[in-house]
Amino acid sequence: MTKQRILSGMRATSPKLHIGNYEGALRNWVNLQDDYKVYSMVADWHALTTLEGDPQDIRRNSLEVAKDFVAGGIDPAKSAVFIQSDVKEHAEMQLLFSMVVGVGKLERNPTYKDMVKGLSKSTLVSMGLLGYPVLQASDILLYKPYGVPVGKDQAPHLELSREIGRAFNSRYGEVFPDFKDMIDKDESRSKLPGLDADDEGKLRKMSKSYGNCIYLNETADETAKRIKSAFTTPSKMRLTDPGIPEGCAVCQYLKLYSPDWEKQWAEDVAGERGCSQSKKELTEAINEFLRPMRERRAELDDAAILEILARGADEAREVASATMDEVRKAMKLA
Numbered sequence: 001m002t003k004q005r006i007l008s009g010m011r012a013t014s015p016k017l018h019i020g021n022y023e024g025a026l027r028n029w030v031n032l033q034d035d036y037k038v039y040s041m042v043a044d045w046h047a048l049t050t051l052e053g054d055p056q057d058i059r060r061n062s063l064e065v066a067k068d069f070v071a072g073g074i075d076p077a078k079s080a081v082f083i084q085s086d087v088k089e090h091a092e093m094q095l096l097f098s099m100v101v102g103v104g105k106l107e108r109n110p111t112y113k114d115m116v117k118g119l120s121k122s123t124l125v126s127m128g129l130l131g132y133p134v135l136q137a138s139d140i141l142l143y144k145p146y147g148v149p150v151g152k153d154q155a156p157h158l159e160l161s162r163e164i165g166r167a168f169n170s171r172y173g174e175v176f177p178d179f180k181d182m183i184d185k186d187e188s189r190s191k192l193p194g195l196d197a198d199d200e201g202k203l204r205k206m207s208k209s210y211g212n213c214i215y216l217n218e219t220a221d222e223t224a225k226r227i228k229s230a231f232t233t234p235s236k237m238r239l240t241d242p243g244i245p246e247g248c249a250v251c252q253y254l255k256l257y258s259p260d261w262e263k264q265w266a267e268d269v270a271g272e273r274g275c276s277q278s279k280k281e282l283t284e285a286i287n288e289f290l291r292p293m294r295e296r297r298a299e300l301d302d303a304a305i306l307e308i309l310a311r312g313a314d315e316a317r318e319v320a321s322a323t324m325d326e327v328r329k330a331m332k333l334a
Contacts, residue, residue, distance in 0.1 A: 004146035005319070006032055006182065009041035009084070009139060013050065015057075015064035018213035019286075020206035022072055023189040023256070028149045030073035032182070038079040039143055039316055042066050045084050045091070046136070049129040050119065066305050068216050071297035082312035084139065089320035093138035096327060098131060100167040106130050111157050137161035140179065142320040147180035151190040155181040172330040175323075189256065195230040195249050203231065203249055217297055220287045227253075227283045232275040233268075243268035243275075250278045257285040 008029050010021065017026070029038055042062045048055060062083050069081055084090055106112060112132065116125055128135075140148055140161050148158055158181055165176035184190055193203035194212030206213050214226055230250050233243040245251035245265045254261045258281060267273040328334035 003035070003037040005143050006036045006038045006147055006149060007041065007140050007143045007145045008038060008149050009043045009046075010065060011043045012047045012058050012061040012065050012083075014208050015061045016208070016213075016215040016217055017065060017068040017072070018206055018208065018215050019290075020192040020194075020213065021068075022216060023192050024151050024184075025149065026069065026072045026074070027189065028182075028184045029079075032149060033075060033078045036146065038074070039145075039319075040069050040074050040079050040081045040312075041139060041316075042069070042081075042083045043139070046132065049126065049132055050115070063302060063305055063309075064217070066309055067297055067300045070300060070305070070308065071293045072216060073293075076308045076311065080312040080315040081308055082316045083309055086309065086313040087142075087316045087320050089142055089317065089324045090135065090138050092324060093142055093320075093327065094131065094135045096331065097134050097137055097141075097164050097168065100171060101134055101164050103130075105160070105163075106133060109133055109160060133157075133160045134164065137164040141165050141176045142323050143316075144177055144319075144323060145179045147182040149182040149184070152183050153190075155183060168327075172327075175326050175330050192256075193249055193252055195226060197231045197247075197249075201234055201247070203247065203252070214286065216290065216293055220290075220294075223287055223290065224283045227279050227286070230279065230282075232278070236275060239274035240271040242271045245269065248275075248278075250275065250282050253282050253286065254278065257289050258282065 008025065010017070010025065029040060032038055042065050044058050044062045047058050047061065066081055066083070070076065074081055107130065112130060115129060115132070119125065137160065140158070141164070150158060162178055165178070169176055192206050194206040194210055195214070196210065196212040197203050204210055204212060214223055218226075227250070232248045232250055233241075235241060236243045243251070245255075245268050248268070251265055251268060254264050258264060264273070264278060264281065268278065325334070
């Protein structure tokens, strides 16, 4: 029986994925690959929308992100791992889709507005950035997927892709079926906090731009160093002071990675443990969790990942080119 297809992807804006990327997306992809054919895409063209001045970094980033995909549990024998720009049909589909979506709709897109706000004054606000959702629609619809795995907060962003597909169908005939948002039900994993807090003492989200991440591809010692500086309850100055686990980054991670977290939280609230003990136990728990990933990654040199990416691109291209044949016929371009 042929498995239904799923499309997933991450931008290659950095050579490192963090555990927030893993918990918010990659873990779900790994769990889905036994039941679906997962197309795991490294989105290098999307990275160009904000790294247009440093394109030389994107290829290296792409290889490192692909290594993290495989180290994180994506099995190339089950899933197609590929780089977006290696499948040129994505660009052709974007061009044709751009003829059925209005500029006003793109300018009103909340994601576009948020991305523009986050750019430095010297960064170019390009047509590529404005058309980001059109390329995203191309990425998705080329594979006619059953669904796209996303976090709950990301689901509204995919509606524009569905609207673009429907607009094409209305104008040229039924080519693109609707797809489902495959939302991970465990929201505690999809909203992992960073290691720090804002000026009001509230935990911030994990983000590379904040520098508050635990990265998948760092060493055990580097992970320990990051956890050592993690934000804990500000009012807990002595071991006997009561902690507030809900506002402590270390306790939040213990809840995910330690089987003894309930006992650890209770001791923290009762003033029966210090922050140093919690950080030590968290370091041990996270390093044990990341150990298999580090072992798999150590086996992946550039030659190995390039071979995986070449096979994945061939698989993706086969599906994408068949869809483009349908698109050209529908538009009377072939």
